[in-house]
Every structure is written in structure tokens, then in C-alpha cells.
Amino acid sequence: MQLSRRALLRSGAIVAGLSLAPRVALAQSDRIESLIGRMTLAEKAGQLSCFSDLLRAPGIVFNPGAASGNTAEQLANLRAGKFGMLFNGTGVAGARTMQRMALEETRLGIPLIFAADVIHGLRTIFPIPLAEAGSFDPDLAERTARGAALESTATGIHWTFAPMVDVARDQRWGRVAEGSGEDTCLGQAMAAARVRGFQGTDLRDPTRMLACPKHFAAYGAVAAGMDYNSVDISMEMLREVHLPPFQSSFAAGALTTMSAFNDINGVPSTANRWLLTDLLRGEWAFKGLVVSDWTADEELIAHGYAADGRDAAKKAFLAGVDMSMSSNLYNLHLPALVEAGEVPVAAVDASVRRVLQLKDSIGLFDNPYRSMNAKAERTQIASPALRKLSREAGAKSIVLLRNDGALLPLKASPGRIALIGPFGDDRDNVAGAWAFMADKTIGVDLATGIRAKLANPKMLDVVKGSDVEAALPGGIDAAVAAARAADVVLLAIGETQAMSGEAQSRVAIVIPPAQQALVEAVAATGKPLIILLRHGRALALSGAVKDAPAIVATWFLGSEMGNAVADVLFGTVNPSAKLPVSFPRESGQEPYYYNHKTTGRPASGTPNEEYKARYRETTNEALYPFGHGLSYTSFALSALQMPATVPASGTLTVSATLTNSGKVSGTEVVQLYIHDRVASRTRPVRELKRFERVTLAPGATKQVRFDLTTADLQFWADDKWISEPGAFDIWIGTSSVGGLQGSVALTA
Numbered sequence: 162m163q164l165s166r167r168a169l170l171r172s173g174a175i176v177a178g179l180s181l182a183p184r185v186a187l188a189q190s191d192r193i194e195s196l197i198g199r200m201t202l203a204e205k206a207g208q209l210s211c212f213s214d215l216l217r218a219p220g221i222v223f224n225p226g227a228a229s230g231n232t233a234e235q236l237a238n239l240r241a242g243k244f245g246m247l248f249n250g251t252g253v254a255g256a257r258t259m260q261r262m263a264l265e266e267t268r269l270g271i272p273l274i275f276a277a278d279v280i281h282g283l284r285t286i287f288p289i290p291l292a293e294a295g296s297f298d299p300d301l302a303e304r305t306a307r308g309a310a311l312e313s314t315a316t317g318i319h320w321t322f323a324p325m326v327d328v329a330r331d332q333r334w335g336r337v338a339e340g341s342g343e344d345t346c347l348g349q350a351m352a353a354a355r356v357r358g359f360q361g362t363d364l365r366d367p368t369r370m371l372a373c374p375k376h377f378a379a380y381g382a383v384a385a386g387m388d389y390n391s392v393d394i395s396m397e398m399l400r401e402v403h404l405p406p407f408q409s410s411f412a413a414g415a416l417t418t419m420s421a422f423n424d425i426n427g428v429p430s431t432a433n434r435w436l437l438t439d440l441l442r443g444e445w446a447f448k449g450l451v452v453s454d455w456t457a458d459e460e461l462i463a464h465g466y467a468a469d470g471r472d473a474a475k476k477a478f479l480a481g482v483d484m485s486m487s488s489n490l491y492n493l494h495l496p497a498l499v500e501a502g503e504v505p506v507a508a509v510d511a512s513v514r515r516v517l518q519l520k521d522s523i524g525l526f527d528n529p530y531r532s533m534n535a536k537a538e539r540t541q542i543a544s545p546a547l548r549k550l551s552r553e554a555g556a557k558s559i560v561l562l563r564n565d566g567a568l569l570p571l572k573a574s575p576g577r578i579a580l581i582g583p584f585g586d587d588r589d590n591v592a593g594a595w596a597f598m599a600d601k602t603i604g605v606d607l608a609t610g611i612r613a614k615l616a617n618p619k620m621l622d623v624v625k626g627s628d629v630e631a632a633l634p635g636g637i638d639a640a641v642a643a644a645r646a647a648d649v650v651l652l653a654i655g656e657t658q659a660m661s662g663e664a665q666s667r668v669a670i671v672i673p674p675a676q677q678a679l680v681e682a683v684a685a686t687g688k689p690l691i692i693l694l695r696h697g698r699a700l701a702l703s704g705a706v707k708d709a710p711a712i713v714a715t716w717f718l719g720s721e722m723g724n725a726v727a728d729v730l731f732g733t734v735n736p737s738a739k740l741p742v743s744f745p746r747e748s749g750q751e752p753y754y755y756n757h758k759t760t761g762r763p764a765s766g767t768p769n770e771e772y773k774a775r776y777r778e779t780t781n782e783a784l785y786p787f788g789h790g791l792s793y794t795s796f797a798l799s800a801l802q803m804p805a806t807v808p809a810s811g812t813l814t815v816s817a818t819l820t821n822s823g824k825v826s827g828t829e830v831v832q833l834y835i836h837d838r839v840a841s842r843t844r845p846v847r848e849l850k851r852f853e854r855v856t857l858a859p860g861a862t863k864q865v866r867f868d869l870t871t872a873d874l875q876f877w878a879d880d881k882w883i884s885e886p887g888a889f890d891i892w893i894g895t896s897s898v899g900g901l902q903g904s905v906a907l908t909a
């Protein structure tokens with residue numbers, strides 16, 4: 162993976178139209194240099210170490226095998242200067258106590274920085290990032306990130322381990338839920354928006370927190386979607402698909418990143434000098450801090466890449482990991498490694514400088530108690546404004562997959578409704594996998610949200626029918642009876658929040674069999690069925706679930722889930738979200754993504770087509786493609802315009818007219834895709850390059866215009882970004898399938 166210096170220079174720093182402007186630099190300061198000059202090696206190793214907060218622990222243990230020690234030991238370690246950062250604790254009082262100890266009871270009085278996994282909200286939970294990506298609304302993502310920062314900083318957090326920007330093309334991988342889905346362009350826009358939302362423009366603002374795009378790198382490409390698995394990847398795939406969201410995050414001002422668990426082509430990310438130093442600090446000129454993922458340095462031993470803890474610490478550090486998370490390896494070994502001449506002290510100083518600069522960048526040396534305000538903690542958490550934002554974000558993240566016969570929206574008096582399934586009145590699975598610090602008391606279940614919409618709330622019957630993964634005695638009989646008595650049936654089925662997220666890969670991305678049986682029995686009543694899917698990934702739907710006339714992707718929408726779903730069901734909000742991940746026909750199609758290569762034998766989609774790139778049992782089309790999502794109104798695109806040719810130095814303007822051809826106001830996500838017809842590398846069948854949400858009143862029209870540059874037409878070949886003269890297909894559409902098609906020739 163070594164690149165020549167010339168190749169690095171030639172490569173430029175442009176990805177998908179995004180120029181890598183010099184990012185917010187960490188300030189130099191005499192104060193920091195003087196501190197470094199006075200620090201012992203042990204104190205330096207301490208600043209480069211971080212641990213989960215035991216004093217203010219959220220009450221659940223992560224990675225139980227690795228969590229060690231007790232509160233008394235941690236406080237003793239604090240006094241001894243054994244860490245520079247603690248994470249995943251909340252609470253102003255505890256933060257102030259520990260900060261006072263750091264200032265007054267350690268030799269040098271260096272303030273602590275507090276971090277946490279605030280992925281989609283702290284107490285008020287917003288939709289899982291995957292769902293929110295479906296809004297195709299970076300402004301919304303910026304606002305929810307801002308909301309998460311408001312709550313987090315009110316409880317003493319300075320730094321979030323987010324956004325998660327891993328592109329995920331295999332839906333078996335449980336961590337799909339945490340990111341923006343399968344597409345790089347969408348992922349870039351969401352990543353940058355979230356960084357802006359967390360950080361704002363003034364890092365010293367006590368209501369803003371530092372971002373940490375993760376997991377660097379290619380964690381989303383783990384083989385077969387199994388979490389923590391190996392990554393074997395071409396440089397083309399790495400550069401074009403997996404790295405751009407990191408570049409967008411840094412361009413938006415992110416000053417930290419987290420090294421991933423996985424190896425890349427045989428070298429673990431956490432010991433990968435090419436990745437963490439040559440690329441990140443060299444080619445990209447990143448000036449910020451690299452923190453390892455949880456014990457990822459120690460895991461170099463299990464990878465078979467390091468012999469023991471000492472070797473692991475040395476390899477991770479020399480590769481470019483500034484701060485070690487949870488393993489304690491830097492405390493244990495860095496001083497001795499320096500004394501033995503195996504690690505240069507200048508490198509240790511450079512890492513310590515980054516940690517201190519990061520603290521300085523948010524003002525901790527001048528205002529060590531920033532974001533530790535007891536009044537803010539009382540007033541800023543779960544405020545009505547944040548809950549309103551959560552409801553808005555929830556409704557904007559719901560994808561209407563199918564709506565035959567305009568079954569939706571429901572009328573205010575739709576007759577008797579049976580709400581059947583394990584998620585009907587369940588409040589434990591509204592938040593999603595990364596919400597362990599959520600305020601569970603404010604979570605709104607579906608039944609509550611729906612009742613609030615009904616003229617007569619007694620017209621709703623709620624029947625569980627089945628557990629998530631096991632049948633309930635008499636469950637199906639009760640459900641069928643309720644369905645028979647109903648005019649319309651809502652089926653709230655899918656995955657628990659524990660079925661996605663870290664370490665939750667699935668071999669088959671199906672509705673669990675017990676629930677499938679429930680749906681089959683209810684469908685046999687012949688009543689109109691509306692499926693409300695609960696899920697942290699795309700699912701392979703089958704049988705009566707797949708055939709239901711209305712299907713709604715509702716993910717995990719956070720604190721206001723029930724209200725947000727009800728808003729869409731009753732048409733208070735017209736659905737506008739689009740799928741950020743393709744729904745395949747079968748689990749076995751995974752990894753499945755819209756922007757695949759054509760192959761030499763592309764299938765046409767006709768069933769049973771022999772000797773084509775497809776499986777025996779199914780066509781290879783998506784059941785619901787990336788970018789798909791319906792509205793209660795209809796939209797028409799017309800008048801596609803683009804020039805016949807564009808010079809390499811020029812701007813390519815493509816436009817089309819969008820008309821709301823239906824009867825209600827609505828929002829469409831207009832999407833622009835390209836395809837390079839003939840190139841020196843095989844190219845994806847389509848690649849998303851631009852999108853825009855457009856809201857139109859019935860009958861209204863808007864010309865939607867996109868400007869592209871050559872950077873949008875580039876790909877990675879022979880260690881550099883290139884674009885080649887020739888024809889490009891261009892589509893403007895409302896999903897990754899279909900749309901208005903034209904072509905343009907890029908001239909030399």
C-alpha cells in the first residue's frame with residue numbers, strides 16, 4: 162500500500178467535488194511547550210491514555226472482559242496522572258469533582274477532557290444515523306447533532322465519538338445502523354453536516370463538542386458483514402468508497418479520528434503506518450489526534466501482528482495512534498520503549514502536544530470547568546425544543562416503501578384499528594442500539610402516538626401476537642381475532658434494537674420466523690395490512706410481509722418514535738425519506754448495493770436468465786432500491802437538460818423540471834447519478850453525485866439544477882485520481898432506478 166511521493170502529489174486532494182481546505186489547525190502555545198518540557202515520561206504516557214469513566218458509569222458494562230478496576234483505583238490513577246481523558250460518564254457534579262482533582266491534586270494540574278459515545282442523541286434520542294440519512298437532509302442532521310451537543314455539554318461532555326462514517330454495503334453487518342448507509346456521496350454530506358452540528362464554528366463555545374469521525378478505516382468493509390472481521394480491499398475501493406466521508410469530516414473541521422479494529426490487506430488499521438501517518442498526516446495534512454478504538458492496540462496481539470503488550474504499544478504508537486483507549490498499554494510500556502531507544506521521545510512529545518492542543522482548542526486551560534454547569538444540566542436536557550426536533554427528524558426519516566391503493570394515509574376515523582406485533586406498545590426498542598444513556602421515560606411507543614391521533618382512541622386494539630424471536634402461547638389466535646374485528650391492521654414487526662449495532666451481525670437479514678408466522682396468519686384474514694418495519698438495517702422481506710399492500714420503513718426513530726410514525730400514518734407529515742440502503746430480495750444477495758459494477762454478463766432482470774450475473778433463485782434487482790421512497794403526492798420529472806460536451810476544466814450543469822402532479826403538498830428528493838461508459842477501469846453502473854430535497858405545493862413546478870466538475874467524474878487508478886475523456890450517462894431521477902437519462906461527452 163506504499164505510494165510514491167510523486168504519486169501522492171499527483172493524486173491531488175479532491176474527492177467527489179470536495180476540496181480539502183486547510184482544516185482548523187490546533188493552536189501552538191508556549192504554555193503547552195512549557196508543560197511538555199516539565200512532564201515526566203510517565204506523565205506523558207498518562208496524557209496519551211484514556212479509560213471508560215467508572216465514577217459516572219452509565220450503569221451498563223461494555224466489552225466486559227476489558228473493563229477493569231474500580232472507582233477508588235480510577236481516582237488514585239487520576240491523582241497519579243495516568244489518563245488525560247475519560248469517556249462514557251455523564252453528570253456535572255462528578256465531572257467537577259474529577260476536574261478539581263486533576264487541577265489541584267496532580268503534579269502539573271492538566272485538565273481532563275471528557276468524551277462519550279453520543280451517536281444520535283444523549284438523553285433525547287434522534288433517529289439512528291442510518292434512518293436520518295434517509296432524509297437526504299444534511300441540514301436536519303446538522304440540527305440533530307447540534308441538539309446532541311447541547312444536551313451532552315450540559316452534562317459535562319466535551320467530545321463525542323461520532324459521526325460514524327463507515328460506508329456499509331453488507332446489511333448483515335450490525336453497525337450499518339450507526340452510519341449513513343451504502344453510498345459514499347450521501348455519507349460525505351451527512352458526515353460533514355454532523356461534524357458542523359457537533360462542533361459549530363467556535364470550539365470554545367461551551368455548548369459545542371468535538372467530533373470524532375470513525376472508524377478509520379474501511380471498518381464497514383468487513384468480510385461477509387461479520388463485525389470485527391478482516392478487510393481485504395483494493396486501493397480503488399478504499400479511495401473511492403470508504404475514505405471520502407473521512408475527508409469530508411476533516412474538511413468540515415473534525416480534529417480527531419478513531420483507528421478501527423479491522424485489518425486492511427493484512428495490516429491492522431491500529432498499526433497501519435501507511436493509513437495513520439503517510440495518508441492521514443502526510444497526504445491529507447491532518448493535524449489532529451488519533452485515538453485507538455477500545456483495546457484495538459492490545460488486539461494487535463490477537464491479530465497475530467504483535468508479540469505482546471509491549472510490542473503492540475510500540476507498533477500502534479509508531480504507526481500513528483496518539484491515544485490508547487482502555488488497554489493501559491501506553492502507561493505500561495511507552496516510558497520503557499522511549500528509554501530503550503525504540504520510540505523517539507520527539508514522537509511522544511508530538512502526540513502529547515496534540516492532546517494538550519485539543520484541550521486548549523476547546524478552552525480547557527482557561528476555563529477547565531467549561532460545559533460543567535449545574536443549571537444547564539437542569540434546564541437543557543430533554544427540553545421541549547429537542548423533543549420537537551426529534552419528532553420532526555423521526556417523521557422525515559420514515560420511508561414509505563409501498564402504498565398500493567393509497568391505503569395510507571389513514572383518516573382520523575379509520576374505523577377499528579388492530580395494532581399487532583411485538584412493537585405495538587413497546588418502549589424498549591424505540592431508541593436504537595447506541596442510546597445507552599437515553600432518558601427512557603420520554604420514549605413514545607406506537608400505540609401512544611396512534612391513539613393521540615384518533616377521534617376515538619378506543620378504536621385501537623393492541624395485541625402483541627408474538628415475541629420478537631419466539632412465539633407466544635395463544636398469540637396468533639388473539640392477533641387473528643383482533644384482525645377480524647378490525648377495519649385496518651397495522652403490523653409492528655422487525656428487529657429489537659439489540660439485533661443491530663456493535664457485535665450484532667446477522668447471518669440472514671430476515672423478519673424472525675415467529676413474527677413471519679404471525680403475519681402470515683393475520684394476512685389470511687384478508688384485512689388490509691400495513692407493515693411497520695422496525696429495523697437497524699435493510700431487510701430481506703418475504704411472504705405476506707413482502708406482499709402487504711403498504712410497507713413502511715420506520716427504523717429506530719428515537720424518543721418521539723410513536724408520534725413520528727403516527728404523523729406519517731395519518732398524513733400530518735407527508736413522507737419524504739428515501740432508502741439509504743438497498744432492500745435485497747434475499748439475504749444471500751448481500752453484500753448488495755446499487756453502485757455495483759456492470760460485469761461482463763449483466764443480467765437484464767428477466768427471471769431465469771441463464772449465464773448472466775445473477776443467482777439461480779432470484780433476479781438481481783433490489784426489492785426496493787437505494788434512493789426509493791414514496792410520497793402521498795406524485796411527482797413528475799421533465800425537461801432534462803445538459804450540454805453535449807463539457808471540457809475537463811469546465812462546469813457541467815444538468816437540470817430538470819420537477820412538478821408536484823398530485824393533490825397534496827410534498828417533498829421529493831431529486832437525485833443525480835452518473836455512469837462512465839468506457840474507462841480504463843470498470844465503473845459502477847451508477848454513482849450518486851448530487852441530491853436535493855424539493856418541497857412543492859400541488860401543481861407547482863421547480864427547475865432543479867446541479868453543477869458538476871471534473872472531480873465528480875474521477876476515479877482512482879494507478880495511485881491517482883483521473884478522469885478520462887468520453888461519454889458519461891447522466892440520470893436525474895427519484896431513486897437509483899429509472900429517471901430521465903441523457904449523456905455528455907467529457908472532452909480532453
Ligand code: NOJ
Pocket residue numbers: 223249278322375454455663
Ligand atoms: C467500541 C466501538 O467500536 C466504538 O465505536 C466506540 O466509540 C468505543 N467502543 C468507545 O465506546
